Every structure is written in structure tokens, then in C-alpha cells.
Amino acid sequence: MTDAPEAAIAAAEPVDPTTTAAWEALEEHDLEIAGSLREWFAEDPQRAERFTHDAADLHVDLSKNLVTAETIELLLQLADQTGVLERRDAMYSGGHINTTEDRAVLHTALRRPAGASPALTVDGQDVDADVQEVLGRVADFARRVRSGEWTGVTGKRIETVVNIGIGGSDLGPVMVYEALKPFAQEGLEARFISNIDPTDAYETTKDLDPETTLVIVASKTFTTLETITNAKLVRAWLLDGLAEKAGLAPEKQAEAIAKHFIAVSTALDKVAEFGIDTDNAFGFWSWVGGRYSVDSAIGTSLAIVLGPEAFEELLAGFHAMDEHFRTAAPEVNVPLLMGLINVWNVNFLEAETHAVLPYSQYLHRFPAYLQQLTMESNGKSVRWDGSPVTTETGEIFWGEPGTNGQHAFYQLIHQGTRIIPADFIAFADPAHPLKDGEQDVHELFLANFFAQTKALAFGKTADEVRAEGTEGSLVAAREFSGDRPTTSIMAPALTPGVLGQLIALYEHITFVQGAVWGINSFDQWGVELGKQLAKGLAPAVAGDEDAIAAEDSSTAALIRYYREHRSV
Numbered sequence: 001m002t003d004a005p006e007a008a009i010a011a012a013e014p015v016d017p018t019t020t021a022a023w024e025a026l027e028e029h030d031l032e033i034a035g036s037l038r039e040w041f042a043e044d045p046q047r048a049e050r051f052t053h054d055a056a057d058l059h060v061d062l063s064k065n066l067v068t069a070e071t072i073e074l075l076l077q078l079a080d081q082t083g084v085l086e087r088r089d090a091m092y093s094g095g096h097i098n099t100t101e102d103r104a105v106l107h108t109a110l111r112r113p114a115g116a117s118p119a120l121t122v123d124g125q126d127v128d129a130d131v132q133e134v135l136g137r138v139a140d141f142a143r144r145v146r147s148g149e150w151t152g153v154t155g156k157r158i159e160t161v162v163n164i165g166i167g168g169s170d171l172g173p174v175m176v177y178e179a180l181k182p183f184a185q186e187g188l189e190a191r192f193i194s195n196i197d198p199t200d201a202y203e204t205t206k207d208l209d210p211e212t213t214l215v216i217v218a219s220k221t222f223t224t225l226e227t228i229t230n231a232k233l234v235r236a237w238l239l240d241g242l243a244e245k246a247g248l249a250p251e252k253q254a255e256a257i258a259k260h261f262i263a264v265s266t267a268l269d270k271v272a273e274f275g276i277d278t279d280n281a282f283g284f285w286s287w288v289g290g291r292y293s294v295d296s297a298i299g300t301s302l303a304i305v306l307g308p309e310a311f312e313e314l315l316a317g318f319h320a321m322d323e324h325f326r327t328a329a330p331e332v333n334v335p336l337l338m339g340l341i342n343v344w345n346v347n348f349l350e351a352e353t354h355a356v357l358p359y360s361q362y363l364h365r366f367p368a369y370l371q372q373l374t375m376e377s378n379g380k381s382v383r384w385d386g387s388p389v390t391t392e393t394g395e396i397f398w399g400e401p402g403t404n405g406q407h408a409f410y411q412l413i414h415q416g417t418r419i420i421p422a423d424f425i426a427f428a429d430p431a432h433p434l435k436d437g438e439q440d441v442h443e444l445f446l447a448n449f450f451a452q453t454k455a456l457a458f459g460k461t462a463d464e465v466r467a468e469g470t471e472g473s474l475v476a477a478r479e480f481s482g483d484r485p486t487t488s489i490m491a492p493a494l495t496p497g498v499l500g501q502l503i504a505l506y507e508h509i510t511f512v513q514g515a516v517w518g519i520n521s522f523d524q525w526g527v528e529l530g531k532q533l534a535k536g537l538a539p540a541v542a543g544d545e546d547a548i549a550a551e552d553s554s555t556a557a558l559i560r561y562y563r564e565h566r567s568v
Contacts, residue, residue, distance in 0.1 A: 009090040014383045014518025015082045018390045022078035029074055030348045036483050037064060037457045055334035056320035056501045061488040064457040065341050065421070066349060075340035076330050084336070084515040091511070092326060094122030094287075098522040099384045105522045106285075107292035107507070111318035111500070122287075130285070135315075138282055138300050139308035141262070145214065146185055146304065153256040154246045158214045161190045162204060163301040164234060165218030166226045167372065167527075168290025169264070170194035173218075173301050175369040176294055176314065179362045179499050182431045183306045190305045193234065196226040201233045210241035215261045216301055220284065222263065222270035225531070231274065235261070264297045289522050291372045292507060295500070310496045317500025325508045335505055338487065339512025345421045345485065346513075347391050355413065355422040356399035359449040360494055362431065367399035370506055377510045377521040384520040393517045403448050414456060414480055421485045424453055425502070429493040449488075456484035 017023050041047050041063075051063035067075075079085065091097050094104040109120055109127045120127040144150040148157040163173050174192045177184075184190075193204045205213075215234055219227040235257065242248035242256055257275035265271050266283040282297035294302075295315055303311040325335045345351040354374075356367045378394040400408065402424070413420045426449045430442040459482025465475050489505075491498045514521030540547035540559050548556050 009083070009086050009095060012083070013385050014387075016390050016518065017078060017082050017516055020078060020081040022074055022081050026071075026074050026078065026344070026348060029070060033068065033071070037066070038459075038482060040068065041458075053332050053334050053337070055324045055328070055505065056317070057491050057498050058321075058334070058501055058505065059490045060334050060338070061490075062337060062341065064453055065345075065485045065487060066483060067341060067344060071344060072331070072337065072340075075337075075344060078343070078516060079330065079336065079340055079512070082516050082518070084512055085330070087515045088325070088511065092322075094120065094127070097384075097520070098287075098289075099520050100523045100525070101286075103522070104287040105289070105292075106287040107289065107295070108318075108322045110288065110293075110295045111315040111322065111504075113316070113319060125285075134282055134284065134297050138297055138303050139311070141280065141282075142300070142303040142308050142311075146188065146307065150214075151259070152211050152213070153242065153248065153252065153259040154211045156209075156211045158304075159187060159189070159212040160208050161188070161214050161216060161301045161304050162193060162208070162234065163190060163216045163218060164193045164227055164230045165216075165264075165298070166194045166224060168293045169218035169224075169227065169298055171291070171365075171369050171372050172294025173299060175363075175365040176299070176302050176499065177305065178365045179360075179494060180302075180306055180310065180314075180496055181362060183310045183496065185305060185307060188305050190301045192301075193230050194226065196229055198233065201230050201237070205234060205237050209245070210238045210260070211246055213238065213260060214304075216264060217261060217271075217274070217276070218264040218298055218300075220264075220266055220290075222265045222267040222274070225535070231261075235275075262300070264300055289524075291376055294503070306496070313496035314500040317495075317497035317502075318504045319500075320497070321501045321504035321508070325504075335508030336512055338505070339509040340516070341485075341487075342395065342421070342509065342513055343516050345419070346393075346395055349419055349485075350392075351395070351419045351421050351485075353396040353398060353418070353420050355405075355409075355420055356397060357402050357405055357422055357424050357452075358399070359402040359424065359426040359445060361401050362494055363425065364401045366425075366502075367397065369503075370397045370399075373506055374510050376524050376527065378514050378517070378519060379526065380514075380517075380519040380521075383518040385518075389517060389519065391517055393513075393519055402452070403445065406448065406452065410452070413484060419484065421487075422456070423487045423489060424449055425489045427491055427494050427498075431494065453486045453488055455480060456482070456486050458482045459484075 048061060048063045052061045087097060091105050092108055094106060096102050097105050104122050106122065106127060110131055112120065112128060114132050116128060145158050151157050163170070170192055177190045191204050193200050215238070217227060217231045222228065238260055239253055239256060248256060254275060258277045261276045262280040263271045263276045264282050268278045268281055271281045272278050282300055284293060284296040284298065288296050295318055299311060325333060330336055342354065356370055358366050374397045375394060380393055381389055383389055399405065413422060426446055434441050459480035462475050462479050465478045470478055510521055540551055541562070543563055548559055551559065
């Protein structure tokens with residue numbers, strides 16, 4: 001049960017970070033800090049060793065960030081003076097740190113191993129028992145599909161799982177599936193529909209066989225407009241296809257839906273109304289935010305296609321990073337340090353964006369996943385007590401896999417006028433160790449990984465450019481200032497466990513930043529207004545002249561343009 005001190009911490013007013021002694025010291029330090037990364041590395045041969053830490057299987061080199069030992073010490077003081085670690089402990093124990101919704105924040109409970117001690121009971125709920133019950137049902141169902149015991153209505157085994165969801169019900173499963181494709185069972189694939197643009201549903205299903213397709217509808221309330229609309233489109237596609245291809249009789253439609261659709265939802269009445277057997281509905285809880293839910297029943301598609309064992313390994317990876325964040329000393333606590341360095345970059349170095357650059361094609365959806373995790377969490381202008389923020393908050397996260405990005409936007413990172421901190425991610429062992437003659441292609445790939453962080457850190461001086469024979473105006477064009485901050489994250493291989501550690505790492509980095517800024521990283525009211533307005537605009541878009549006339553002149557004109565040019 002949540003104890004009184006933790007409840008008090010959850011409800012406490014946020015500390016204004018700009019009023020702390022540490023913030024004042026950081027402002028002075030920012031003005032006084034001298035030197036460059038070239039100089040700091042030359043002066044301190046142990047810099048890389050002192051700024052490199054291991055967290056579970058992740059090897060994290062922070063030495064190419066624009067920080068000194070004093071910077072780190074002052075940032076740790078800031079964390080102490082803003083109560084970051086106390087709020088961390090309140091989160092783990094079930095304190096209602098999601099203040100605007102009066103909820104606990106317990107995504108870490110989703111990956112606690114069975115039998116974890118002490119047991120976690122929050123608000124009278126046996127959290128451990130509830131989580132293990134749902135995960136057990138998901139694993140059992142996944143095994144039935146994978147073995148062929150569960151079949152479609154015509155008796156054919158399932159070959160494709162289509163997950164319909166949006167936001168956290170889509171971005172997490174898509175990213176993990178793409179990252180762990182080598183672990184997928186042969187003859188079984190996953191596809192994903194999220195966008196309400198009918199193109200998404202059409203392109204995803206057009207070449208599928210309805211007899212071998214299983215559909216997962218992922219919506220906690222079973223009312224999400226995009227998800228339920230797409231579910232209805234796919235239901236019509238499936239029933240029409242079964243009638244045409246397999247001669248499905250109308251009286252068998254209810255059975256077909258029950259055999260080809262399952263739900264991740266707690267709204268069992270709406271699930272049943274749709275036609276899904278409620279025995280095949282897997283729930284989750286109000287204390288699981290959508291962007292933190294891939295390790296809940298939202299990951300059912302992953303448990304089916306990758307296997308329950310791989311999914312359990314993913315959860316174990318999450319838990320390993322959770323334990324590191326919970327127990328590691330502050331000076332070696334990687335999520336804490338990375339979160340604090342991000343605060344330094346945003347609030348003192350005035351960085352506005354943050355690049356995530358995985359040197360693994362399998363992680364090509366990881367930056368998009370982090371966009372929701374970080375920007376939905378920390379894109380706030382009020383603190384958790386409703387008062388205005390006193391600092392810049394949030395970062396614009398973006399990125400692409402290397403080496404693709406090198407031939408696109410790295411120019412701006414290297415020689416542009418903006419400071420863009422970047423996280424580089426790579427793995428020692430590739431999923432596919434291929435050679436071009438005698439050349440190990442993965443080694444060539446990682447040579448680029450190592451070269452980029454070196455170039456960004458140390459740059460190239462005018463004298464070095466001239467020494468290569470360049471003269472005149474070309475010297476400045478070929479000069480690199482260096483001092484572009486990067487973090488390098490490496491691991492032995494991209495396994496389910498390592499991926500879980502990576503995701504949890506960024507979850508906790510995001511938490512640290514939000515805690516320093518005094519904002520609630522676990523609500524998302526900014527998502528709601530546009531959704532509400534879209535529902536209200538539907539009559540106008542459908543041609544109701546009174547509704548159109550009630551809109552502002554720009555919106556009305558745009559709707560009329562649409563109405564005039566819609567041909568079908």
C-alpha cells in the first residue's frame with residue numbers, strides 16, 4: 001500500500017528549479033566554463049573512462065557531451081534540490097504522481113517478475129497478481145495461435161496478425177516488431193493500421209488472405225475514433241473476403257468475427273457489441289499510460305509473432321533498467337545522468353532539438369517511438385500544480401538510422417548554427433553478418449558510427465584543412481567547429497532484452513527531465529482538443545451549411561474547397 005510520505009511527495013508542490021542554489025551555480029558555471037572537448041580530452045586522459053557507465057547490458061559513453069566533472073556535480077545537486085529521486089521512489093511505489101488525473105504511474109509494475117518481493121499493492125489493488133494474470137492469458141493465447149491450435153473460421157492456421165491501434169497502441173508494437181523481426185516465427189508476420197486515412201487500412205489488407213488473418217483491436221475504452229473506424233473497415237473487408245473466397249454464409253459471420261478478432265480493452269460491453277468474444281479481450285489499467293504500454297497486453301501482437309519467451313525477455317530487459325534506475329548511485333545512474341545532461345543542453349546550452357541516430361536498420365522506428373514518449377510527456381507549459389513553468393521544457397526528438405542520415409541532415413549537425421545533441425546507438429554483433437569480399441560490412445558500418453561522434457566532438461581546424469592543401473575561401477567551408485555534443489550507447493546485440501533496456505532507459509530519462517522541470521510527464525491534455533473539435537466538425541465536413549457557416553472564415557473556406565473538389 002502507498003505509505004503517507006510517498007503520497008505526500010506525489011501531492012507536493014513542484015520546486016521551482018530556477019530558485020535553487022544549484023540552478024544559480026549552474027548559471028554561473030555556464031558563463032565560466034572554459035575549454036573545448038579537444039582540450040578536455042587532452043588534459044584528462046581518463047575522461048572517457050570517467051564519463052562511461054554500464055547499465056545492465058548497455059555501455060554508455062557520456063564523455064563527448066559538453067560537460068565537466070563540475071557540471072555533473074552541479075546537475076546532481078539540482079536533482080537533489082528538486083526532489084527527483086524522491087519522486088522516482090513515489091512512482092515505483094504507486095504514489096499518484098499523475099496529479100491532473102489523480103493516478104498512480106506504474107508502467108514499471110508491468111515488468112516486475114512473477115513472485116517479486118515485496119508484493120506491490122496500490123490503492124487496494126494487488127498489482128502483481130493482476131499483471132501476471134493478464135500476461136499469463138496473453139502468453140497462453142499466443143501459444144495457441146503459434147502452434148496452430150487456434151485457427152480461423154475455415155480451419156486454416158493464422159499467418160498474419162493485424163494490430164489496429166493508434167498512439168501508444170501502435171507506435172510501441174510497430175517499433176518493437178520492426179526491431180526484433182529476426183525473432184519472428186517463420187510463416188507468421190505482423191502488420192499495423194493506425195491512421196484513419198482509409199489508405200492505411202486498404203494498403204495493409206489488400207494482399208492478405210482473410211482466412212489466415214487475425215485482427216487485434218487495441219483501445220482501452222473501445223471508443224477511440226481512429227481505431228474503431230479502422231476496426232469496422234477491416235471487419236467489413238474480412239467478412240466480404242470470407243464470403244467471396246470461402247463462401248462464408250451470413251449466419252456464420254458472428255463466428256467469423258469471434259475467430260478472427262480479439263481485443264485489448266477493458267470495455268467488455270463494447271467489445272461484445274462489436275462481436276468479439278470477451279474471453280479473448282485482454283485488459284490493462286488506468287495507471288498505464290498509452291506511451292508506456294507496449295509491455296502490457298498492448299504487446300499481444302508481439303507475444304504472438306515473436307513468441308511468449310521473447311516477450312518475457314523484453315520485459316526482463318525493461319526490469320533490468322528499472323532496477324538500475326531505482327538502485328544505482330546517482331553518480332553512476334545512467335538514466336539520471338542522461339536526463340540531467342538533457343536539462344543542461346536545453347536550459348543552459350539552449351538546444352531545442354535532440355537527434356536519435358541508431359546504427360541499426362532494425363531500429364528505424366525507434367526515433368518515431370521516442371517522439372511520442374518524450375514530446376507527449378514533456379511538451380508542457382504548466383507545472384503539475386497548474387502554475388506556469390519557469391524554464392524551457394521538452395525537446396523536439398527526431399532521427400533516422402545511420403548511415404542514411406549522414407547523407408541527409410548530418411550537415412546541419414556538423415556545421416549548422418544550432419547545437420543539436422545526438423544519441424548514437426550501435427551493437428557489436430549484427431543480426432546478419434555479411435561480407436563484401438573480404439570486407440566485413442558491419443565493421444564498415446560501425447566505422448561510420450565511431451567516425452561521426454569523433455568528428456562532431458573534435459571537428460577540424462583551419463590549420464588542419466590547410467595542411468591538406470586547401471587554400472582561400474574553401475578553408476572556412478571545410479572547417480568544422482567541433483564541440484557538438486553526443487552520447488554513444490552500445491550493447492552486444494539487439495536482442496529482446498537489450499531492446500527492453502533501451503526503451504526503459506528513455507522512459508526514465510524523460511521522467512528525470514519532467515521531475516526537474518516540475519511538470520506532470522504522464523498526462524496529455526494537449527492531444528484532446530483537436531480530437532474534440534474533429535468530432536464537432538463532422539457535420540460541416542459532411543455538407544451541413546449551417547454548421548459550415550458557424551465556423552471561422554478560414555475553416556469554413558477550407559471545408560467549402562473540399563466539398564467543391566471531392567469527386568467521389
